[in-house]
Amino acid sequence: MATPSPTTFSQPFNFSKDVRRTTLKTSTIFGPKLKSGEIEHTHLRLLTSFMTGPRLELKASKDPPGLTQQLDNSRLESLAETENVCDFFEDLKHRFLRFKKRKFKENLEHFQNLAQGQAPKFMIIACADSRVCPSNILGFQPGEAFVVRNIANLVPTFESGPSETNAALEFAVNALKVENILVIGHSRCGGIRALMSMQDEEDSSSFIRSWVVVGKNASLITKSAASNLSFDQQCRHCEKESVNHSLSNLLTYPWIEEKVARGELFVHGGYYDFIDCTFEKWTLDYEGGNLEKNSRFAVKNQFYWC
Template sequence: MPIKRIIAGLNEFHDNYFITHRELFENLSQGQTPEVLFITCSDSRIDPFLITQSQPGDLFVIRNVGNIIPPYGSPHGAEGAGIEYAIQALNINDVVVCGHSHCGAMRGLLQIGSLAQQMPLVYDWLRQYAEPTRRLVMDNYKDYPSDKLLRIAIEQNVLTQIENLETHPIIRSRLHSGQLTLHAWIYEIETGEVFAYDANAGQFKILENRPFPVPNPLIGVYSE
């Protein structure tokens, strides 16, 4: 049974990894100081700690279907609460919104009508918070081949969610003061590569040795 394998893994973790990293976990028991808020999809093929080669305590992670960030004031408050805690209480200065190739949520978004009967909660989730992505893609790229259309939807959804993120008061305030940087990423499962949105080029580029931070929006710029 799969659960037996999971339990065996727990025992392996405790008897090997935990024992050799005991000092790390003792330090973590005193509190957390993550460096990055990492927002990504619930997809089982995505492991933020693995692809970034991070240690426990390095990332504050929020995951859901489609790496979606409801705008501030939305009835779904879990994501907003996590964002607020990460920035205010943990003083995180970098936020990554990471989509991924072959995203089932985005595939469903492009065929949204068929979801209503089979998965009504998924339908409601995508319809409410990813409709700007669907409308943009279908209005401007509907004649593209299906694989290309899916890639465009994945990329545009990350940018849509960055815009939603910017509606949160704590995000807006920290962006205004220059204390926060946003990053829009796509993880490609089949190659292991990560693409970051380069606003100057208007496209996602392979992320190698330098970041491509999302430019701060013009939020209440004051001049005397």
């Protein structure tokens, strides 16, 4: 029986001999345009990497020095950003654990009841602005308010078609049976500023424009009534006018108007000024019948909290 010849892996490895053999082959691979000194320099660095480290590192010998420094700086900045994100989530973890210790466990029965279902009395429609948190401002506790936040706290009409806001309205009014809807506007609203700056010829593909156009009638009323005011003052006027416009839009939903007419549901407006920390509240005074487009309505129970 013939003995099989040993494979190349069983041969002893002569490092200097194999490197020289590789050098000769490499001359053919790289072609005649490279100088012999360049090839020798390349293999000298290859040999050094084998001799001095456990891994093979290929480096570009002709890179400008500044490029390496830029890459190093980018790596440092990336590491710093990662550390900042980690620090932030570490802070969030401690906030959550404080909530669990000081609120959840101390009110365990309440949270266990909430786990079975919710029955909030309020639905809040507020702006997505990070400075305007309804639970923070008005002290709502878990289970007390069903909250929807969107750009400029707008309510589209029933005829406008589906959106996350009217889907939430349907669920809150028909399933949760909320007794109050409160629409909260606020000072220095970027969405209202975008609405007031909007031009008819602007690109309609903008998501922001397609949304804030819901409040177009409020901006038209504002520009007509406050044309003598500065742009900033007009925006402040529209911040409140848009709330009333949204209250009118709420009554375009048949199942909302029916409940309001029967006194089962009340619709309120609010305005939070975070500059001097004041809050205005008013309630729509419904007298029955459908509101015509752009019609005005009376309010009652108007308060100013400061």
